[in-house]
Amino acid sequence: MQTLTLNSGVQMPALGLGVFQTPPQETRAAVTTALELGYRHIDTAAAYGNEREVGEAIRDSKVPRHDIFIETKIWISDYGYDATLHGFDKSAAKLGVDQIDLLILHQALPSDFDRTVAAYRALEKLLADGRVRAIGVSNFMADHLTALLDATSVVPAVNQVEIHPYFQQRAVLDFDDQHGILNQAWSPIGGITFYPGYGEDRKSVLExxxxxxxxxAHGKSPAQVLLRWGLQHGRSVIPKSTRHERIAENLDVFDFELTADELAALDALETGRRGGPEPETVTLAAYGRAIPEA
Structure with missing residues (x-):
């Protein structure tokens, strides 16, 4: 497994299993399969409703806890300094761990950015106390990051955003690169409609x-090519699947390399079409919902 070094010095497996929209009853089996196949990075979130099942699969596996990189996210309903500290407690309890490897804010919440800043300061406190090993953000654009950096002390280790050849977000990727923030791709293979109402009529990059x-040319699947594209650009990729054969296929991307011409051909596929909500439209009124205690 290839690893990436975060700006905090922490080593993170470059490829992980995502469990977005994976039902709780399927999550445990998917994570178990992934760990058996060799995955060592699992990405979940409080808002996914499956942290508990991720933790159960990790505890039941034969893989030592210190060999598994656990990443999860605080939802906007738990933003604010004290609320975010409690959000960590809820996630840690569901995962069954004392320390989370990477804890990130799920959305920028620009409509109430003071709450976002307070939430990030709570992450800084958790980092200083050793409760988390690294902190970061998700779905932050360059202007959100600029405002966050101006108001806080710790540069995010990761920014998890939608990245695939049809939607490359070059402005935010360049900003992250300039500030030592690792780009992490959700929807790294594209072609999957994650959000109802967004992109149902779009063409899949897989096709x-x-x-x-x-x-x-490489004797690989389109999904493997797209994952390889992200990895060769130095990004973290977290594909999601619940099928054994797909989980295995997505891991089998470290035995080939794309040529410079092939990378350029994929880079040229940009459409500028987002597959989820615009970060500016994510508000507490529209997306807020309580995260259960247990």
Missing amino acids: DPAVTRIAE
Whole structure:
């Protein structure tokens, strides 16, 4: 497994299993399969409603806890200094761990950014106390990051955003690179409609002729090519699947390399079309919901 060094010095597996929209009853089996196959990075979130099942699979596995990198996210309903500290307690209890490897804020919440700043200061406190090993953000654009850096002390280790050849977000990726923030891709293979109402009529990048042509040349699947594209650009990728064969396939991407011409061909596929809500539209009124205690 290839690893990436975060700006905090922490080593993180470059490829992980995502469990977004994985029902709790399927999460435990998916994580168990992933760990058996060799995954050592699991990405979940308080808002996914499956942290408990992720923790159960980790505890039941034969893999030592210190070999597994656990990443989770605080939802906007738990923003604010004290609320975010309690959000950590809720996540840690569900996961069954004392320390979380990477804890990030799930959205920028620009409509109430003071609450976001207070939440991030709570993450800084958790980092200083050793309750988490690294902290970061998700779905933050360059202006959100600029405001956050101006108001806080610790540069985020990670910014998890939608990244695939059809939607590359180059402005935020460049900003992250300039500030030592690792780009982490959700929806790294594209083609999957994660949010109802967003992109149901879009073309899947998995079916793009440039992608399928490169896949045939390497004897790999289109999904493997897209994951390799992200990895070779130095990003973290967290594909989601609940099927054993897909979970295995997504891990089998470290035995080939894309050429410079192939990378350029994939880079040229940008459409500028987002597959989820605009970060500016994520508000407490529209998306807020209570995160259960247990």
